[in-house]
Amino acid sequence: MFAKTVVSKAVPYALGYWQKMTIGLWLLACGCFMLADTEVIALEPWSELGHMLLGVLQPDFFATEYLLEALWQTVSFALLGVCAGLLWGAPLALVYHKPWVAAFCAFIRAIHEIFWALLFLQLFGLSPVTGILAIALPFGATFARVFHDIISLAPADTGQNLPAGTDMLSRYVFGRIVHVSGQLQAYIRYRFECALRSSAVLGFVGMPTLGFYLESAFKQGQYHQGGALLILFVLLIGSISYWCRARLLPLYLLLALVFLPELPAIDGHLIWRFLSQDIWPPMLQGVSHLEQLDLQRLNALGSWLFTLLEKQALPGIFATLILALVALAMTHVLTLLWLPLVSRKLRGKWTVFGGKAMLLVLRSLPEYLLAFVLMLLLGPSMLPAMLALALHNAALLIFLTTRQSDKLVVSAQFSPKLDNYFYEILPRLYPGVMALLFYRFEVILRETAIFGMLGIATLGFYIDSQFVEIRFAGALVLMCFTAMMNIGVDALGRKILKGQKVPLLGC
Amino acid sequence: MKTLPYIGALCLSLFASSVYSATFTFTAIPDENESQLRTRFDKVAVYLEKELGVEVKYVPVKSYSAAVTAFRNNQVQLAWFGGLSGVQARRLVPGSEAIAQGYEDQFFKSYFIAHHSTGLEPSANFPALKGQTFTFGSKDSTSGRLMPQFFIERNLGKKPEEVFKRVGFSGDHSRTITQVQAGVYQVGAVNYKVWETALADGKIDTTKVKVIWESPVYPDYQWTVRAGVDAGFGAGFKAKLTAALLNMKDADLLASFPRQSFVSAENSDYEPIENVAKTIGMLD
Numbered sequence: 001m002f003a004k005t006v007v008s009k010a011v012p013y014a015l016g017y018w019q020k021m022t023i024g025l026w027l028l029a030c031g032c033f034m035l036a037d038t039e040v041i042a043l044e045p046w047s048e049l050g051h052m053l054l055g056v057l058q059p060d061f062f063a064t065e066y067l068l069e070a071l072w073q074t075v076s077f078a079l080l081g082v083c084a085g086l087l088w089g090a091p092l093a094l095v096y097h098k099p100w101v102a103a104f105c106a107f108i109r110a111i112h113e114i115f116w117a118l119l120f121l122q123l124f125g126l127s128p129v130t131g132i133l134a135i136a137l138p139f140g141a142t143f144a145r146v147f148h149d150i151i152s153l154a155p156a157d158t159g160q161n162l163p164a165g166t167d168m169l170s171r172y173v174f175g176r177i178v179h180v181s182g183q184l185q186a187y188i189r190y191r192f193e194c195a196l197r198s199s200a201v202l203g204f205v206g207m208p209t210l211g212f213y214l215e216s217a218f219k220q221g222q223y224h225q226g227g228a229l230l231i232l233f234v235l236l237i238g239s240i241s242y243w244c245r246a247r248l249l250p251l252y253l254l255l256a257l258v259f260l261p262e263l264p265a266i267d268g269h270l271i272w273r274f275l276s277q278d279i280w281p282p283m284l285q286g287v288s289h290l291e292q293l294d295l296q297r298l299n300a301l302g303s304w305l306f307t308l309l310e311k312q313a314l315p316g317i318f319a320t321l322i323l324a325l326v327a328l329a330m331t332h333v334l335t336l337l338w339l340p341l342v343s344r345k346l347r348g349k350w351t352v353f354g355g356k357a358m359l360l361v362l363r364s365l366p367e368y369l370l371a372f373v374l375m376l377l378l379g380p381s382m383l384p385a386m387l388a389l390a391l392h393n394a395a396l397l398i399f400l401t402t403r404q405s406d407k408l409v410v411s412a413q414f415s416p417k418l419d420n421y422f423y424e425i426l427p428r429l430y431p432g433v434m435a436l437l438f439y440r441f442e443v444i445l446r447e448t449a450i451f452g453m454l455g456i457a458t459l460g461f462y463i464d465s466q467f468v469e470i471r472f473a474g475a476l477v478l479m480c481f482t483a484m485m486n487i488g489v490d491a492l493g494r495k496i497l498k499g500q501k502v503p504l505l506g507c
Numbered sequence: 508m509k510t511l512p513y514i515g516a517l518c519l520s521l522f523a524s525s526v527y528s529a530t531f532t533f534t535a536i537p538d539e540n541e542s543q544l545r546t547r548f549d550k551v552a553v554y555l556e557k558e559l560g561v562e563v564k565y566v567p568v569k570s571y572s573a574a575v576t577a578f579r580n581n582q583v584q585l586a587w588f589g590g591l592s593g594v595q596a597r598r599l600v601p602g603s604e605a606i607a608q609g610y611e612d613q614f615f616k617s618y619f620i621a622h623h624s625t626g627l628e629p630s631a632n633f634p635a636l637k638g639q640t641f642t643f644g645s646k647d648s649t650s651g652r653l654m655p656q657f658f659i660e661r662n663l664g665k666k667p668e669e670v671f672k673r674v675g676f677s678g679d680h681s682r683t684i685t686q687v688q689a690g691v692y693q694v695g696a697v698n699y700k701v702w703e704t705a706l707a708d709g710k711i712d713t714t715k716v717k718v719i720w721e722s723p724v725y726p727d728y729q730w731t732v733r734a735g736v737d738a739g740f741g742a743g744f745k746a747k748l749t750a751a752l753l754n755m756k757d758a759d760l761l762a763s764f765p766r767q768s769f770v771s772a773e774n775s776d777y778e779p780i781e782n783v784a785k786t787i788g789m790l791d
Contacts, residue, residue: 041690042690043689043690043691044688044689044690044715045689045690045691047688047689047712048685048688048689063542065543065544065545065546066545121573121576122576122580125576125577125580125582126566126568126573126577126582203569204569205569205570205573206567206568206569206570206573208567212567212569215569216541216542216544216569217542219541219678219679219681219682220539220540220541220542220679220681220682221681221682221685221710222542225542264582267580270580282791375686375691376685376686376689376691379691380640380642380673380675380686380691380692453678454675454676454678455642455674455675455676455677455678464646465646467572468570468571468572468646468647469647469789469790470572470575470595470599
């Protein structure tokens with residue numbers, strides 16, 4: 001197999017590290033697939049799909065009220081969210097090697113933006129603060145992790161050339177960060193694209209971004225309106241490099257701050273009420289002294305926790321892991337199959353351009369919509385969600401990998417054929433692809449939450465139900481389970497990749 | 508040390524207490540057609556402004572739970588709630604009152620609809636649903652979830668997950684119709700008004716999906732006003748507001764909800780909804 005060239009030079013005929021990894025992943029995913037609910041039923045989706053297609057072909061750009069405002073707020077929330085995320089995430093990167101910092105960040109990252117927003121909605125109400133914090137919190141935690149990983153791969157020997165007596169800060173900045181500043185900037189640019197997506201998705205829970213109108217339009221079958229919004233959103237993301245210039249950023253930031261929607265005063269009572277009442281299980285509400293904690297209350301608390309665990313947390317974790325693992329393996333297979341099709345080393349200019357346009361559409365589309373279309377085709381099992389996640393993530397992975405692969409220098413003997421590609425290019429990309437895949441696993445886990453809203457019983461489904469029933473204590477307990485699951489996955493991922501010199505492809 | 512006062516001010520502003528803003532705000536989510544939401548309800552705001560003599564603003568929200576939260580946090584003082592969300596909101600803000608409901612909401616009902624492949628036919632008796640796949644609307648909908656689940660449990664004596672092969676939440680009435688029509692789910696529960704409108708608009712293929720059962724009637728949507736508006740906006744404000752709502756005659760305004768007129772309502776009208784919510788475990 002292709003990966004042999006990388007690792008099995010020393011021990012011929014043994015399975016290389018990445019081969020073991022790959023086979024392990026596939027076997028695990030096959031096992032999960034057997035356990036998953038993947039029933040396909042025969043349906044009659046064509047009239048609905050026809051309407052959808054017609055909607056995209058004949059978009060109605062005037063059906064949406066306050067459209068420019070929604071577009072601007074989508075950009076503005078993303079911009080402010082990323083900036084706030086950088087403010088708290090970048091410094092944490094310096095201490096990310098401490099296990100408790102890593103665990104803390106994994107905790108924050110585990111929870112989907114939508115649930116952060118639902119939580120902040122209780123504290124700040126319908127306010128831009130809710131939306132911006134919902135982006136800033138998980139994005140900051142991601143910055144901390146990735147910045148740490150990038151910086152730790154920077155060459156460390158420059159420090160020895162600095163004059164004696166150089167202070168620690170200068171030593172750090174000029175000795176290490178300067179080496180990777182290009183990578184850091186590229187990463188921030190990429191995360192801004194992610195933030196635009198998140199910002200749009202926050203519209204699903206009421207923030208005044210594109211998602212607010214997009215979700216309603218698709219939900220209620222207004223496909224001409226929905227098609228127009230979708231096209232605008234894809235164009236917005238596809239044109240980032242044209243309108244998002246470093247020089248213009250200060251101006252955008254200023255505009256974002258000035259034209260923020262009206263900011264209601266932050267109400268201390270709401271925060272106090274949330275902390276003192278809302279987050280406590282029903283039997284503990286109104287308990288102000290420790291003596292009131294009698295056996296009866298403790299029993300009630302115990303059975304409440306047990307029911308939550310048995311009926312929601314455990315089945316939710318099971319479904320979430322199964323869905324995410326199969327989606328991960330599908331992403332992997334799709335990436336490998338698709339990568340050669342858009343490689344500039346193999347294909348002509350126009351094929352690559354077409355392929356990349358398709359990637360742009362797939363990575364911009366909210367998975368939620370993709371899953372809904374697939375549901376009409378395949379039925380209401382887990383399969384549509386798996387495929388939606390795989391298509392979206394594979395598109396992202398290829399986008400990130402081709403940025404690197406197109407720059408690779410190939411040997412003089414290289415001819416644009418598939419076997420040459422497998423021999424010469426893929427082995428050099430493979431460790432990076434796998435590292436990205438492990439990064440994406442966490443994202444996939446988090447994204448399963450969205451499918452909870454389509455009725456697939458992941459942890460997100462149960463958390464959403466708790467919010468709907470205004471049971472914040474239950475929601476918080478389930479969110480803690482989500483976070484603990486992610487801390488475990490994060491620790492495992494670090495263990496697996498440890499010792500492998502993995503080039504970070506500006507992931 | 509210059510920053511210290513600023514930090515102090517910031518902390519203070521964090522804990523500033525809530526004051527009634529001079530603007531009276533309300534929110535509403537119609538049970539169908541959410542397009543042009545703000546444009547439509549801004550007209551209602553203009554009407555109320557004229558009747559009440561205070562500044563009135565419409566706040567768009569996306570879900571019943573967001574509407575309940577905004578109501579609880581005093582970001583809106585008036586809301587057009589569904590049956591269940593109204594009960595939730597009045598429990599969270601004691602002293603709040605249901606003051607008006609739609610004419611149709613006095614005798615609202617749900618339809619159970621089925622895909623043609625099930626062979627289920629319209630009947631006055633509760634249909635034989637065991638082993639089918641089934642979808643509710645959104646989780647917090649009165650006509651798409653609460654009442655249908657109650658009727659299922661009362662008639663079949665079991666929880667939905669024990670009756671059906673698969674239970675889904677489509678998230679919306681229109682989507683329930685789409686999904687059952689395409690056969691994604693075999694049976695679904697839907698708000699009767701949304702069905703009637705979609706049927707009249709020719710959006711339903713009746714060879715693929717039809718109504719197989721009509722539920723008994725129950726009270727649904729209502730206007731709920733927050734406790735303490737008289738203190739915030741002057742004595743008699745609530746009475747004035749109630750009168751303004753009941754006297755809303757402009758067909759264009761009423762079409763936003765969509766209701767033929769508003770009639771008076773009170774909290775006790777919704778006791779059945781509260782009891783049902785407790786029975787199926789959605790309220791403690």
